[in-house]
Amino acid sequence: MxxxxxxxxxxxxxxxxxxxxxxxxxxxxxxxxxxxxxxxxxxxxxxxxxxxxxxxxxxxxxxxxxxNSEFNKQRGMDRISELAGDRPPIKIRLLQRPLVRYAAAGLLLLGTGAYLWQTNRGGKEGAISQRQAAVIAPIAPGKDGAVLTLADGSTVVLDSLGNGVVAQQGGAQVMLQNGQLAYAGSADGEVAYNTISTPKGRQFRLQLPDGTRVWLNAASSVRYPVTFSGNERRVQLEGEAYFEIAKNANMPFRVAVGDATEVEVLGTSFNIKAYKNESVIKTTLLDGAVRLNAYRQSQLLAPGQQAEVRPAAAQLSLTGHADLDKVMAWKNGLFNFDDATLGEVMRELERWYDIEVTYAKGIPAATFGGEINKQNTLQDVLQILEKSNVHFRLEQGRKLVVIP
Amino acid sequence: MPANTLYEENELLTRIADGDAAIYPYLHDTYYSSLVYFSLNITQNQQQSEDIAVDTLVKLWQLPTRFESAGKLRGYLFTLARNASLNYLKHQKVRAQSEQEISETEVLVDSRAEALVVESDLMRIIYQEIARLPQAYREVVELLYIEGMPSAEAAEKLGISMDNLRQRKGRAIKELKTELVRKGLNEVLLSLIFF
Structure with a gap:
């Protein structure tokens, strides 16, 4: 023709x-x-x-x-990939920003050059197929935001509010300042409790009525009175938070975790990781002194020490000196996957990217190392992890399938 | 949308002959819309024509061929699309065309082939001009001119006032080179004044 x-x-x-x-x-x-x-x-x-x-x-x-052009372009490319072989070719995208950034605090990456490695597996090259990479929009990292539940049970979404007074609780004002919640004035009469909770994909900072600062990781909540009174300051934690306790020798600060664990604070900063889907509750002391009480056992922590509570075994144990960089990575805007199992890594990603992770054939026995900036999209993070011979498939509805 | 990468003709033809998958996006950007446009003129069915265009481009990987020139490549692609489109008509039972009608269609299609290819290439050029406008102006051209949306509805959809819409339209007209599109937009402007 x-x-x-x-x-x-x-x-x-x-x-x-x-x-x-x-x-x-x-x-x-x-x-x-x-x-x-x-x-x-x-x-x-x-x-x-x-x-x-x-x-x-x-x-x-x-x-x-x-x-419909882009849609059909993808269709055509998929068909060519099928023609070429069973698996679509690996497409390495050039990223505008560095995947791995050193934390502001000057955390050092382990290893030279290879910032991520896998210790116990070899295997073939992994790939997120072009189809999945293109069809599913990039899953953005989590950001600041939380839900405040007031004493009467009403809720305020704090994601989108600007600076100012968010609510009145008795005589106290609840204020939002640059994304951080704070209390001013004191309520009298009956003790009112507020709860701050972060869903998956959100983190939040707040200042409790006594001046104590709390950094709340994703999928976590802290319940506290609007005004501390009596002879102790007591809050309830689910999930993970880092505390910097305001000193008050007359009123010890206590964090209750789960049913049987309590951290008694003697003026200090510490991190508690107590997610219900993790098997251990880890308390790490950065500065000062805390006492851990669980299952009729008690353990005093010195700075840098970490203790674990295993609810399943009703057991409290001191694990010695913790890797503080690793413990505090989340607060510094990083994932730290040093010696982390695949299961641990995936649970972190679930919380931060608000995804559901399933395993096609059980959880592959892999351990990781290294740090990744939490501001990367999920796809960027997966691309790094794939270098360690784990494979992923992203499906619609924020579902991630781990394939061996 | 045009591909960012431009290939030397020879490199293009070599990579097609080699079955290089990386060249596919470029070929899609260059030929896809024209192939659909051409096929649509025969089939009157966009879904069908999209399938035909994709099939046509994929065929280059099913039967890797070394073409003498980019012109030959284009000839091959449009010929495939022509045949597939006519085939579609033949298999369309609803229309129940007689053999004679089909052969008449064939003749008609072939007599219009050159005009259709030129028409689609011209549309590509004009459309690219619109696509290059800043987004605020491009949206106005697409809604008011190409999609023919009433101006009040367009203003609401864009979340802007009628005044703002009028301003953006004025700017779009200034930015466009193609007189006919400018005229078309201008006519929409008139109806705006009476709102």
Missing amino acids: DEFSNIDNELPGLLQKLLCGEALTEKEWQLLEDWKERSAANKALYNSLGDPAAVKQMLSTWHGIEK
Whole structure:
């Protein structure tokens, strides 16, 4: 069908010049004339270009085609991948920002060059297929935000509010300042409790009525009185939080975790990781002193020490000196996967990216190392993890399947 | 949308002959819309024509071929699309065309082939001009001119006032080179004044 091959490439451009009201050269006019005379259809097209309604109709048709173009481009690429073999080729995207960033605190990456490695597995190259990478929009990292539950049970979503007074609780004002919740004034009468909770994909900072600062990780909550009174300051924690306790020797600070664990604070900063889907409750002391009480056992922590409570075994044990960088990575905007199992890594990702993780064939026995910036999209993080021979499939509805 | 990468003709043809998958996005950007446009003129069914265009491009990987020139490549693609489109008509039972009608259609299609390819290439050029406008202006052109949405509805959809819409339209007209599109937009402007 040579009628297609011999079409002059210049003609569409010439017609466009004409439509723009530009002058044509003698030679160009001649070319146009020849084309017009070549067929009735050419001439009809030429004539219809003088009719705005006809051009509009043509453009509208083109517009309708362009709308589905990207979708069909992907379809075509998928089919070519299928032709090429069982698995679509690996597509390494160039990222605008570095995948791994050193934390502001100057945390050092382990290893040189390879910032992530796997200790116990070899295997074939992993790949998120092009189809999945393209069909599913990038899953953004978590951000600041929380839900405040007031004493009367009403809730305030703190994600989108600007600075100012969020609520009145008795005589106390609840204020939002640059994304951090704080209390001013004191309520009298009956003790009112507020709860701050973060869903998956959110973290939040708040200042308790006594001045204690709390950093709440994703999928966590802390319940506290609007005004501390009596002879102790007592809060209830679920999930993970880092505390910097305001000193008050007359009123010890106590964090209750689960049913049987309590951290008694003697003026200090510490991190508690107590997610219900983790088998241990880890308390790590950064500064000062805390006493851990659980199952009729008691343990005093010195700075840098970590203790674990295993509810299943009703057991409390000191695990010695903790890797503080690892414990505090979340607060510093990092994932730290040093010696983490795949299960631990996935639970972190679930909380931060608000996804559900399932395993196609059990949990592969893999351990990881290294740090990753929490501001990466999920896909970016998965790409790093895939270098350690774990494979993933992202499905619609924020579902991530781990394939061996 | 045009691909960002431009290939030398020879490199393009070599990579097609090699079955290089990385060249597919470029080929799609270059030919897909024109193939659909062309096929749609025959089938009158966009879904069908989209399938035909994809099939046509994928065929280059099913039967790797070394083409003499980009012109030959284009000829091959449009010929495949032409045949598939006519085939679709033949298998369309609803329309129950007689053999004679089909052959008449064939003749008609072939007599219009050149005009159709030129028309689709021209549309690509004009559309690219609109696509290059800043987003605020492009949206106005797409809604008011191409989609023919009433101006009040367009203003609401964009969440802007009628005044703002009028301003954006004015800017879009200034930015566009194609007189016919400018005229078309201008006509929409008139109806706005009476709102």
